[in-house]
Amino acid sequence: MGFLDGLMGNASEVDVSKLEKDLEDILAGGEQVESGYKVLRDSFIFTNKRLLLVDKQGMTGKKVEYHSIPYKSITHFSVETAGSFDLDSELKIWISGSSEPIGKLFKKDSPIESVQKTLAEHVL
Template identity: 35%
Template structure:
């Protein structure tokens, strides 16, 4: 499962064709990619119409990859900053419980300045409201 402390930094726009090839066999029938971003350490964040898919490279060569699905239905809050950062707060993922209550998990994505994070946040918020 995704390491919520992972460094999704310097995320820049990626080619949708490259993202579709990266996710070959993982997308559901009829599911489409809305936006894709590639960052430092070969990390990916792919915003599909039903979920956010993160891809992290592992190992010395980075050829081993971990794919994690974060459904928009688990997204509880978002935050966007003017310096091109988005924070997404996910709950109901079945993880650590504190005092009988599950804790939301924060995923921070830091983009290069030319990424329109406001448009991306509007897309995400449209999936949860």
């Protein structure tokens, strides 16, 4: 993924072995990374136990928020693909106990279908 793609919001798949090394202090015993996607500095990672949203903050990105969502807490999700004039794809995830969804935007040609398939495999 190039810098310009990141600025445009295009998500790209991240190498699983790199993610496991970066998250070795975060992952629970027996938890394994299955896939991950990165948009600029932020990423979302699918493990065998949860969806992990990683939000790097500040100018240097040293401050990091890890948002863990157990798959059993996801009540439903939606994926809207990009059209001819609407160039954004959108993923929305609703979590039990929360009325507002977590939303992520993707630009055209992002792997939104892969993300939807992975979520479906874990949630359904």
